[in-house]
Amino acid sequence: MPFRDKFYHGKLAWRANSEGGFVPVEDAVVVVDKLEKVFSGDVRAVDSISFEVGRGEIFGFLGPNGAGKTTTISILTTQTLPTGGRAEVLGHDVVKEPSKVRKGIGLVAQELTVDDELTGRENMELQARLYAVPYSEAKKRIDELLDLVKLVDSADRLVKTYSGGMKKRLELSEGLIHRPQVLFLDEPTLGLDIQTRTSMWEHINKLKKETNMTIFLTTHYLEEADALCDRIGIIDHGRVIALDTPEGLKKTVGGDVIEIEVAECDEDILEVIKGMPGIALLDGTCTGNKARIKVPDSKTSLPKILNSFMSKRIDVASVVIRKPSLDQAFLEFTGRELRDEESNSKPGHKDQSTSRGRFRRRR
Secondary structure, eight states, X not given: OBOOOOOEETTEXXXXXXXXXXXXXXXXXXXXXXXXXXXXXXXXXXXXXXXXXXXXXXXEEEOOTTSSHHHHHHHHTTSSOOSEEEEEETTEETTTOHHHHHHTEEEEOSSOOOOTTSBHHHHHHHHHHHTTOOHHHXXXXXXXXXXXXXXXXXXXXXXXXXXXXXXXXXXHHHTTTTOOSEEEEESTTTTOOHHHHHHHHXXXXXXXXXXXXXXXXXXXXXXXHHHHOSEEEEEETTEEEEEEOHHHHHHTTOSEEEEEEESOOOSOHHHHHHTSTTOOOOEEEEETTEEXXXXXXXXXXXXXXXXXXXXXXXXXXXXXXXXXXXHHHHHHHHSSOOOBTTTTBOOOOOOOOOOOOOOOOOO
16 A cells, blocks of 8 residues: 555644545654655655654554665654654654653664673663663562563673673563663664564564553564565655554565465466356466466366366365465565575565466376
8 A cells, every 4th residue: 555644733643545545543752744864965764754653553654775664763762853744753843852752762772882892781770760760669670570571590691601692681671671662673683583583573472562661673684574564664864654454464475375286287377267157366377287377366267277277177286375464565665675685585475477278187
């Protein structure tokens, strides 16, 4: 669903729904209205973007490198002044009331900021003092947070002895020491192995369930955004080009892909499928013994296809159903894949093949 401008008045924000209209987002804690950031040389890092984030929501902000994600977070966390437009966090203007904004937010940045020469507990104590958390309360919170991120056993070790994943978890706990109402996570799991990333996901989900905290998340891992986020905004070249739930974004891809491999068939399988009543074929290709077709809904289409094959005595060797992915949706909107640079993974791409083959029918 293409993004449309959001408007707000006071504490009431609006977001586009799937029908193209607008519905209210009650108790919006982040409101961005036509926000801009232009650097020297007329470089528009953020180009008149508008969106809102509701209380208790996990909001994902996705985009290629240089799209404007970190600049937007820098503005919302009062580290950078905008060139134009307006932004409010917890009802406070980020330019006019920065100190009030900072009191209510937490930030876990891309780069590690923990002190290697202190222990994990000492890092936490330093953060508590910086946020003026009373000593008696700080001790209790530190113990709770170290338990949350599973660092109790290593709390009194120097941080320079920690692994990268342990340091990331310590950063997360530091961002929570003052119990922020809004937590900004800028690439919190970048470069971590899958086990540590999964552990971080568990912590983030636990936070949402137990505290109703609002979480603003940027990530390069699309499966992470799909699993965690209530809604996702996609930004590219400084503009928000899509905003919807993960499911809503995936629906824009336009159907399920069914891959059917058969033993033998001497007819053009695409023509066979096109001639089936009740089958809406969106796209299709054939290569060797395998047909790859796109249909609006595999649940209704696949049984009809298999029944037809059975009546024609076409043996089916295998069937694979591929539901629309967030990777595909991202590619649809940006024309680019969001690659995992750390592990050099290569997300799936659109099948550009136009070759057509013939299957042989069993005799």
